[in-house]
Amino acid sequence: EAQVTQNPRYLITVTGxxxxxxxxxxxxxxxxxxxxxxxxxxxRQIYYSMNVEVTDKGDVPEGYxxxxxEKRNFPLxxxxxxxxxxxxxxxxxxxxGPRYGYTFGSGTRLTVV
Amino acid sequence: DQQVKQNSPSLSVQExxxxxxxxxxxxxxxxxxxxxxKYPAEGPTFLISISSIKDKNEDGRFTVFLNKSAKHxxxxxxxxxxxxxxxxxxxxxxxxxxxxxxxxxGTRLQVTL
Numbered sequence: 001e002a003q004v005t006q007n008p009r010y011l012i013t014v015t016g017x018x019x020x021x022x023x024x025x026x027x028x029x030x031x032x033x034x035x036x037x038x039x040x041x042x043x044r045q046i047y048y049s050m051n052v053e054v055t056d057k058g059d060v061p062e063g064y065x066x067x068x069x070e071k072r073n074f075p076l077x078x079x080x081x082x083x084x085x086x087x088x089x090x091x092x093x094x095x096x097g098p099r100y101g102y103t104f105g106s107g108t109r110l111t112v113v
Numbered sequence: 114d115q116q117v118k119q120n121s122p123s124l125s126v127q128e129x130x131x132x133x134x135x136x137x138x139x140x141x142x143x144x145x146x147x148x149x150x151k152y153p154a155e156g157p158t159f160l161i162s163i164s165s166i167k168d169k170n171e172d173g174r175f176t177v178f179l180n181k182s183a184k185h186x187x188x189x190x191x192x193x194x195x196x197x198x199x200x201x202x203x204x205x206x207x208x209x210x211x212x213x214x215x216x217x218x219g220t221r222l223q224v225t226l
Contacts, residue, residue, distance in 0.1 A: 048213070
């Protein structure tokens, strides 16, 4: 089944403890992206990648890192999480670019205490 | 600065009637627009899109209208069904960028029996 898989689905962590949210797609898509969803703010783009080793900042990149060492994986790294990073995170991928539609993962709900 | 706005956080419509969801944008560089639908505990799914060279695009019960001069687009669902109850996001893609898709804040549609 073609899909974008995120892990974990739920995570509660403490301030300052480094964490990684994994994202993997099995569709050989070139484009991948991370979004966060917050009440009243909709979906905001954190980082995106156009291909292996090609990444760029979205609208809210502060406090996040990404890497794209292979086409299928696009992990989101929080080096020192803070409570304002408590959010619902979505990974997405697209074959031809987001104007043709992203396929989203099911989301990761992160709580930083 | 919210470049894509959905001013109605929620909308309730009776089954069988028309649902109209609205979206406004401020950036004149946007040239492609998409609608996504999101159910609870799932990622958004792509619904329908429209290029700025068109003013209407239809797909079954879903029609998107674009008014470039007013920087406004709308999604019409006819007839509305209970399964359409979800959060709807509009998104906009600017010309000249690779992966920067900007989402609105979302409208929660409730279709009642």
